[in-house]
Amino acid sequence: MWIIDAMTKTRIEAFSDGVFAIAITLLVLDLHADLSVIHQWPAYAAFVFGFLTIGVMWVNHHHLMHQFGHVDRVLLFLNLLLLMGIVFIPFPTALIAERIRGGDARAATLAYGCTGIFLAIFFNALWHYGAQGRRLLRADARVREISGITRSYLPGVPLYLTGTLLSFASPVASACVYAAIAVFYAVSNTFFGKEPSG
Amino acid sequence: MWIIDAMTKTRIEAFSDGVFAIAITLLVLDLHADLSVIHQWPAYAAFVFGFLTIGVMWVNHHHLMHQFGHVDRVLLFLNLLLLMGIVFIPFPTALIAERIRGGDARAATLAYGCTGIFLAIFFNALWHYGAQGRRLLRADARVREISGITRSYLPGVPLYLTGTLLSFASPVASACVYAAIAVFYAVSNTFFGKEPSG
Amino acid sequence: MWIIDAMTKTRIEAFSDGVFAIAITLLVLDLHADLSVIHQWPAYAAFVFGFLTIGVMWVNHHHLMHQFGHVDRVLLFLNLLLLMGIVFIPFPTALIAERIRGGDARAATLAYGCTGIFLAIFFNALWHYGAQGRRLLRADARVREISGITRSYLPGVPLYLTGTLLSFASPVASACVYAAIAVFYAVSNTFFGKEPSG
Amino acid sequence: MWIIDAMTKTRIEAFSDGVFAIAITLLVLDLHADLSVIHQWPAYAAFVFGFLTIGVMWVNHHHLMHQFGHVDRVLLFLNLLLLMGIVFIPFPTALIAERIRGGDARAATLAYGCTGIFLAIFFNALWHYGAQGRRLLRADARVREISGITRSYLPGVPLYLTGTLLSFASPVASACVYAAIAVFYAVSNTFFGKEPSG
Numbered sequence: 001m002w003i004i005d006a007m008t009k010t011r012i013e014a015f016s017d018g019v020f021a022i023a024i025t026l027l028v029l030d031l032h033a034d035l036s037v038i039h040q041w042p043a044y045a046a047f048v049f050g051f052l053t054i055g056v057m058w059v060n061h062h063h064l065m066h067q068f069g070h071v072d073r074v075l076l077f078l079n080l081l082l083l084m085g086i087v088f089i090p091f092p093t094a095l096i097a098e099r100i101r102g103g104d105a106r107a108a109t110l111a112y113g114c115t116g117i118f119l120a121i122f123f124n125a126l127w128h129y130g131a132q133g134r135r136l137l138r139a140d141a142r143v144r145e146i147s148g149i150t151r152s153y154l155p156g157v158p159l160y161l162t163g164t165l166l167s168f169a170s171p172v173a174s175a176c177v178y179a180a181i182a183v184f185y186a187v188s189n190t191f192f193g194k195e196p197s198g
Numbered sequence: 199m200w201i202i203d204a205m206t207k208t209r210i211e212a213f214s215d216g217v218f219a220i221a222i223t224l225l226v227l228d229l230h231a232d233l234s235v236i237h238q239w240p241a242y243a244a245f246v247f248g249f250l251t252i253g254v255m256w257v258n259h260h261h262l263m264h265q266f267g268h269v270d271r272v273l274l275f276l277n278l279l280l281l282m283g284i285v286f287i288p289f290p291t292a293l294i295a296e297r298i299r300g301g302d303a304r305a306a307t308l309a310y311g312c313t314g315i316f317l318a319i320f321f322n323a324l325w326h327y328g329a330q331g332r333r334l335l336r337a338d339a340r341v342r343e344i345s346g347i348t349r350s351y352l353p354g355v356p357l358y359l360t361g362t363l364l365s366f367a368s369p370v371a372s373a374c375v376y377a378a379i380a381v382f383y384a385v386s387n388t389f390f391g392k393e394p395s396g
Numbered sequence: 397m398w399i400i401d402a403m404t405k406t407r408i409e410a411f412s413d414g415v416f417a418i419a420i421t422l423l424v425l426d427l428h429a430d431l432s433v434i435h436q437w438p439a440y441a442a443f444v445f446g447f448l449t450i451g452v453m454w455v456n457h458h459h460l461m462h463q464f465g466h467v468d469r470v471l472l473f474l475n476l477l478l479l480m481g482i483v484f485i486p487f488p489t490a491l492i493a494e495r496i497r498g499g500d501a502r503a504a505t506l507a508y509g510c511t512g513i514f515l516a517i518f519f520n521a522l523w524h525y526g527a528q529g530r531r532l533l534r535a536d537a538r539v540r541e542i543s544g545i546t547r548s549y550l551p552g553v554p555l556y557l558t559g560t561l562l563s564f565a566s567p568v569a570s571a572c573v574y575a576a577i578a579v580f581y582a583v584s585n586t587f588f589g590k591e592p593s594g
Numbered sequence: 595m596w597i598i599d600a601m602t603k604t605r606i607e608a609f610s611d612g613v614f615a616i617a618i619t620l621l622v623l624d625l626h627a628d629l630s631v632i633h634q635w636p637a638y639a640a641f642v643f644g645f646l647t648i649g650v651m652w653v654n655h656h657h658l659m660h661q662f663g664h665v666d667r668v669l670l671f672l673n674l675l676l677l678m679g680i681v682f683i684p685f686p687t688a689l690i691a692e693r694i695r696g697g698d699a700r701a702a703t704l705a706y707g708c709t710g711i712f713l714a715i716f717f718n719a720l721w722h723y724g725a726q727g728r729r730l731l732r733a734d735a736r737v738r739e740i741s742g743i744t745r746s747y748l749p750g751v752p753l754y755l756t757g758t759l760l761s762f763a764s765p766v767a768s769a770c771v772y773a774a775i776a777v778f779y780a781v782s783n784t785f786f787g788k789e790p791s792g
Contacts, residue, residue: 011211011260013605018219018414021612024681025620026223031685048678055674059667062605073257077384080253084246087222091229186671209409209458216417216612224421271455275582278451282444285420289427407607407656414615422619469653473780476649480642483618487625 009071012079016065019083020058027051027090030097046097049182050090056186057086060123064149068130069138078129082122088115096175105171112178113164120156127153152188207269210277214263217281218256221288225249228292244295247380248288254384255284258321262347266328267336276327280320286313294373303369310376311362318354325351350386405467408475412457415479420450423486426493442493445578446486452582453482456519460545464526465534474525478518484511492571501567508574509560516552523549548584603665606673610659613677614652617684621645624688640691643776644684650780651680654717658743662724663732672723676716682709690769699765706772707758714750721747746782 027050031043061082068075092112099108130136131146163177225248229241259280266273290310297306328334329344361375423446427439457478464471488508495504526532527542559573621644625637655676662669686706693702724730725740757771 008260008264011215014212014608015215015219015256017605017609018216018612019223021609022220022223022418022616023226024677025613025616026227028617028681028685029227029620029623031682047682051678051681052674055671055678058609059670059674062602066602076257076260077253080250080257083222084249084253087226087249088229088245091226206458206462209413212410213413213417213454216414217421220418220421221424224425227425274455274458275451278448278455281420282447282451285424285447286427286443289424404656404660407611410608411611411615411652414612415619418616418619419622422623425623472653472656473649476646476653479618480645480649483622483645484625484641487622 009065009068012071012076013065016061016079016083017058019087020054020061023087023090024051024054024058027054027093030090030094042097042100046093049179050093052186053093053182054086054089056182057119057123060185064123064127064130067138067141067146067149068136069141070136072136075126075130075136078122078126082119082126085115085119085122089119091115096178100171100175106167109167109171109174109178110164113160113167113174116160116178116181117157117164120153120160123156124153207263207266210269210274211263214259214277214281215256217285218252218259221285222249222252222256225252225288225291228288228295240295240298244291247377248291250384251291251380252284252287254380255317255321258383262321262325262328265336265339265344265347266334267339268334270334273324273328273334276320276324280317280324283313283317283320287317289313294376298369298373304365307365307369307372307376308362311358311365311372314358314376314379315355315362318351318358321354322351405461405464408467408472409461412461412475412479413454415483416450416454416457419483419486420447420454423447423450423489426486426490438493438496442489445575446489448582449489449578450482450485452578453515453519456581460519460523460526463534463537463542463545464532465537466532468532471522471526471532474518474522478515478522481511481515481518485515487511492574496567496571502563505563505567505570505574506560509556509563509570512556512574512577513553513560516549516556519552520549603659603662606665606670607659610655610673610677611652613681614648614655617681618645618648618652621648621684621687624684624691636691636694640687643773644687646780647687647776648680648683650776651713651717654779658717658721658724661732661735661740661743662730663735664730666730669720669724669730672716672720676713676720679709679713679716683713685709690772694765694769700761703761703765703768703772704758707754707761707768710754710772710775711751711758714747714754717750718747 027047031047092108092115095104095108096112099105127149131150134141137146159177159181163174163181166174166177225245229245290306290313293302293306294310297303325347329348332339335344357375357379361372361379364372364375423443427443488504488511491500491504492508495501523545527546530537533542555573555577559570559577562570562573621641625641686702686709689698689702690706693699721743725744728735731740753771753775757768757775760768760771
């Protein structure tokens with residue numbers, strides 16, 4: 001039975017890794033499709049920004065799944081919905097890059113914010129579903145690490161909600177908030193995160 | 199010999215996971231290619247709908263392959279044909295999203311229905327080929343789970359056939375049937391499906 | 397040392413599976429990019445044909461790599477060149493679908509034929525490099541299976557060369573030869589091939 | 595703990611393999627998107643050249659990661675930045691293919707050179723971070739192999755810097771330098787590289 005669980009979890013991770021890898025790679029198609037961007041920095045900024053955002057989320061997903069010892073059908077579907085949000089990221093990122101200085105700036109930052117809220121909700125849902133009463137946790141998952149993950153996911157929804165509401169006042173300010181959230185997560189994960197083997 | 203079989207099955211799963219992951223991720227390209235969809239909900243609906251459809255089929259494929267202990271060449275090719283249908287899904291889904299309110303609505307719902315029938319046939323073929331006389335089943339695969347899968351695959355062909363025939367009367371009604379089939383499978387799989395470790 | 401080799405071989409297979417999976421999935425983009433193909437059968441034929449061709453080559457690659465117990469740098473690069481040919485397949489396939497009834501039919505069938513010859517050469521090169529003096533073969537690889545693979549790869553180059561030369565006389569005849577080669581390999585692999593566990 | 599580390603490293607490799615596989619396969623989309631390239635050799639040259647460049651970097655990445663016994667968060671992020679460079683390669687490669695004979699030749703070779711410098715920096719960073727004081731090295735990693743890798747990464751930055759600076763004098767000369775670097779790495783890796791199994 002242990003073997004069966006392990007195989008199943010492995011296949012979810014493989015599928016998720018595939019989706020992350022493709023979503024992160026498709027970002028370059030936005031540059032590709034239009035070689036005239038050679039002199040336009042917003043397209044490059046969107047590429048770098050989208051890449052790091054998806055990359056940080058991959059690291060988080062990795063860290064989260066690592067705490068689970070087995071999986072069930074509900075987790076499969078929560079994970080599927082989370083991946084739907086991941087795959088969607090390049091679209092509002094490209095929208096912001098193209099529209100931030102034009103008439104549709106607000107629609108672009110709203111779209112990005114809603115994607116962020118969606119992702120924050122499903123990262124929390126995935127984690128709480130599996131960690132609640134240690135439903136899916138590994139037997140040796142440590143209390144400190146578990147509460148650390150729970151804490152680190154708390155600010156996600158309020159942060160993205162703030163950025164989304166700011167869209168109505170100033171799309172540019174909203175885009176800056178999104179950038180700050182991404183940098184905050186990247187830095188806190190790299191330098192203050194627990195090591196996988198911690 | 200056991201090791202050899204296990205490796206081979208692993209590689210089929212890895213390849214299948216890759217194809218599922220790519221097919222599901224390519225859906226976002228339809229949004230990407232045309233940033234003007236920002237105000238058009240059918241494109242978003244097609245994205246969500248296509249994503250969940252492929253996702254549910256991935257869960258089913260996962261569950262099915264899990265019952266098999268080894269594979270043979272015929273299964274490899276049945277699986278290949280099934281994957282061809284999976285990869286095709288985004289195309290009629292996009293057709294419906296674009297054409298449901300225009301002149302080609304019938305062609306779009308017919309294309310979707312034929313894809314659904316094709317998929318239902320090959321899900322059944324894959325399963326029956328492997329389960330017939332326990333040809334490829336794991337030694338410890340349980341009779342109850344096997345007959346459960348057999349039963350759950352039975353309505354696929356008639357359901358999609360109904361939707362396809364309805365295209366001639368009303369493409370919109372046909373599209374609603376497809377949506378209902380997808381929701382039915384998603385819900386029944388998530389809440390009533392057997393757990394992998396069951 | 398055995399572990400090291402096994403890991404390395406696993407990573408080559410994972411990378412190859414990824415490339416095969418992506419190449420086979422990208423075929424649907426040709427339909428996607430232009431939703432107007434809804435009434436044009438050559439585009440569908442190219443999709444099915446390209447999918448089966450890449451799929452059969454994946455099965456062959458799988459079977460071939462299965463005989464190897466370890467890998468070296470030269471094999472890595474031969475495999476890379478083979479994958480370059482695999483990734484290229486959708487391009488001449490699409491060319492034939494679009495041009496077979498127009499002025500560039502000959503260029504299209506020539507491009508397809510050269511791709512086929514390239515692939516046949518590198519399948520042979522990969523196999524002979526690894527099998528020569530049992531350089532990379534598993535200790536338990538059987539003589540009968542080895543000579544079976546050697547024999548099955550022999551007709552590849554002459555067959556595709558015939559199709560390529562036929563291009564100058566009649567592009568349509570040439571396309572029929574390519575279709576016959578693909579069907580021949582698909583059928584012979586499915587029904588007459590040795591089982592992986594054979 | 596050993597198991598945990600090994601799993602984590604496996605998932606990084608799987609994710610990296612996915613990104614490499616997708617980046618290398620997307621190259622063919624540049625041909626695909628415009629079937630009129632049938633008579634234009636620079637597009638084919640860019641395909642072959644980009645494929646081999648990414649392929650050689652995959653082999654190097656493979657060799658490098660193979661020396662590591664475990665990973666940490668900083669390595670995860672250095673690897674992410676390296677992958678960002680890998681994914682970017684097809685873009686300046688396509689630029690050179692399209693622009694080398696036109697007015698934007700300098701911008702194209704500058705873009706390629708900066709990508710090469712970025713990649714050389716992060717290959718060195720990844721390696722030195724992990725090898726410094728044997729931080730992440732396997733217990734059985736050999737001194738000779740380690741210093742061999744260190745040496746082979748040294749010329750990367752100066753070589754690409756030379757090509758980049760040459761852009762100002764002659765874009766064509768610069769492109770030739772890039773081609774020479776790629777051929778040098780491919781040949782030295784295939785014929786003079788240490789075998790994975792040392």
